[in-house]
């Protein structure tokens with residue numbers, strides 16, 4: 085990741101990839117107060133286009149608001165920066181990472197009087213949980229780590245510090261040979277994956293945890309709500325237990341990186357037929373049609389760069 089050609093947008097300037105550096109006494113590096121986004125651009129017939137750019141930028145500003153940080157740029161500037169990094173790096177498709185953090189003017193827990201910064205990088209990134217995972221489904225383990233309680237860290241912020249919990253859960257699961265972790269909330273109900281929202285399907289109805297379980301309000305999750313409506317399927321947001329996942333007919337994860345990834349096993353228990361289920365496949369096909377610009381109904385979700 086470190087040494088390569090290319091450009092990164094850093095505090096309003098397009099700088100060389102190798103020159104996009106910050107100081108070791110950066111506040112966020114010590115105390116973890118920062119926020120980021122994960123955004124994807126897809127190679128459509130009209131050229132590279134960013135999927136739901138407005139919504140991602142809005143969530144970034146909301147994350148900063150929750151963390152009491154004031155981003156010194158407008159949402160329009162942040163939108164332009166994301167388009168610019170795709171163009172400047174000559175990408176047809178890829179992953180975009182905006183990040184806002186507190187600077188190096190002073191240390192000590194209070195960030196008051198410090199500066200707030202923003203960078204936007206982009207690079208080519210294929211299927212996050214593997215091409216094979218998209219087709220066959222992945223193997224997931226219920227984590228021994230609990231997801232954040234909604235009043236401990238702020239779960240509607242895509243906060244840097246929230247991801248220590250995700251890292252621990254993902255490392256534990258992958259060290260044990262699984263592909264990803266599923267985290268439960270502090271009451272023991274299903275919350276989300278380490279970097280994904282979860283959906284389960286039972287008797288033709290799609291269920292997903294409501295946000296009180298501490299899950300991020302995923303933009304892909306919202307996209308699936310629209311897809312389900314188009315497919316004439318009901319989606320119910322409710323508390324879900326881990327054994328409801330075991331006995332579901334199908335399950336899948338959603339996320340900008342993970343896209344729509346079927347889950348074929350939880351805790352070594354096969355879900356449904358132990359492969360991508362028929363409703364998951366329909367949702368996945370509809371998702372890839374939308375993001376790749378093949379569904380005119382959602383053309384407004386794609387911003388050409």
Ligand code: PMP
Pocket residue numbers: 122250276277278279280281299300301302303304305338339340341
């Ligand atoms: N939950 C967590 C913890 C995540 O990191 C992500 C990825 N941003 C998601 C859910 C899915 O969100 P989105 O669909 O907006 O990428």
